[in-house]
Amino acid sequence: MKKIIILTITGLIFYSCQVRKATVSTFNSAEEPKWTLETLNARANEHLDSSHWDKKLFQQDIATYEKYTEVFQSYPLNKSPFPVAEYDYAVSSIPFTIEYETQVVKGVRIGEYVNPDSDSIVDRLTLMVLSNDKESDESTLVDSRNFPYLTAEGYFVVTNNQIDWVFSASPDGYSFVVVNMKLFDLRFGETIIIYPQKDKSFLYDQIKDSPNNYANFELYRESIINNERVKQQLQSDGNIQ
Template sequence: MTKKLVIIFISGLLLNSCKDIEKTNSNVQISNENNWSIQKLKDRAIQHLDSSKWDKELFIQDIETYNKYSDIFNSYPLNKSPFPVDKYDYAVSSIPFTIEKDSIIFKGVRIGEYENPESEKVIDKLTLLILSNDKDLEENTLVESRNYPYLTAQGIFKVTNNEYDWVFLASPDGFSTLLINMKLFDLRFGETIIIYPQMDKSFLYDQLEESPNNYEDFEDFKKVILNNSIIKQQIISEKKIK
């Protein structure tokens, strides 16, 4: 429990740090930055290499945070070490959730970005679910804004007989991927991924073009998941973990 609380604290600290930067450096970005061309992405990469453009205050803060909580950062699939970046104006989101009906339990997480720094609207880029049937399934997620304009995240799901490590990357040009236990998903073909752990420690999966972005209420998205005929077949499978 202590570890979970520390992870929650770190996630909040990182997100709050990002929002502080948004307020102080809002003039850094140009108005049409949502339209990222290859040249603009290349220019951004070059800016990261220029130490005169680094956000040094943020870099020092990240070093201090890492030194305090390095064991937590090391527990993720990829160790999150501090690194310098150019100033940016970006806010990211990680929302854990549960879908439950009778004895069926899905644990999941939504990864996204805020429409703009002042907005309360989140645009989901990944919805990852795992059929666990375990209310106490351990799930930890770290979403990262430092790679702006790329959205990155990683996490861990621990089920009764296995562990699922995942890493996510979304590019502003529309290309995004999820790698989970070495299975690669190209999310251009569906941003909702469902994992079905099996008793023999293998897993099956579905990829859906459904997204919480398509619904005003997330509860409506949950209903769509539970009523999907393909998902229903996986739910009743005798080979899934109990």
Template sequence: MKRIILILILIIIIISCSVKKTSNQNNWSESKRLEYLNNVKDSTTWDFDMFESDKNDGDLGDLGPFGIGAFPVPKYDLLGKGSFKGLGSIGDKYPMKNKTLVMNSFFVKKNEFNKRRLKDNKDEIFFQIIISTDTIDNINHNLMRNIVISRNHPDYLGQGFIKTKHNRIDYLAFQTLENNAYAIINTRIFDLNYGKTILIAPQKDKTLKSLQIKSPELTSDSILDYTKRLINENKIIEFFEVNRKI
């Protein structure tokens, strides 16, 4: 019995240390999270200029699985001056025999909360998707679109879609300040802590293949070179070239 109690105490200590380590790395605490949640409910904290701007943006069109809503949100600096420095997306296209690989990624810039974890990096990629397609519209750009949104600050979300001959691939990814990150791609859930790079290969029978890659720490400066190296690896070439028959 004493041994079981000692083991339980040890587990509690390990979990406690892990939570404290994450908080210290992010310069973030449970009290800050509660403060944010209270501000969401408190109209005196809302940024009405940003809210009016969001309402006046009108219909942005199809940008992925969810329509873009205009919600009142707290002023970003209430969580600390410099707590938000920006975010963005970066992508490219790569030829592969009779197909094209389309890549998109979302990143968060270094701010007061994540600077300890990012160290010398100016930003961090929290999601990357690479999709093989046989259809590219370089003129109208209506076969693929994406958007990355800061309105959940200090959590961030990006989404998009790409249409192929037989499929439409919808994707959404988000990262919390506690450094939890997840993606949903056509209803499949990916825990991005086990790999932020997701490969999707649509098949002729309209099914999908996926492959999750444990990529290194990536930034907006390194993502393109990393992608070029990745897609030339034999296992990646084989993944995209092997196609189920109808």
């Protein structure tokens, strides 16, 4: 069963194939802060100062963790509660499936809203895994608590292995995803495709493309499946069946 988990101030929300926001609206600013080394350092110091903490949010997170401990511990990194300074930020996670001939690729888009009141999303990572099973298990947790950094993690279960991943994006433009200990610097491409192999290894592609570059996701999907290298990889005899 596919499940996406987003942590909000009201607890956990389980959903499939829908976009949800995770946001805490407690800090308002007339202008979006311009994140520099100095402002990021100031933000880090706010997290250390208990007078800046959102204590109500912290207590809600403790209660949520107590209720869903087993779920949080199932992720590559256990999501324990921790205090943070007040913030105003909304994040998104969108699962999808791509079918090409007899192949099935499952994926997730991780992004952030332009602002918490907006419907516009900027994708920061598009991760895909060849699963060849529409019903294979997958799960994603995208977290707003590290604002202004975007963080997420999850896993894809395939026939002979499990693909774990952890993602982080910095407001200064640097972002990465680690997939089963393979690090991808996303400055060199925000689309990552994983091809699990019969021998439990995996091959991969990193493509300098993103859904942000297209009017809709269908155009992006067509671009990916028409990529000659991707088509060649999908047809490899070494792939899982």
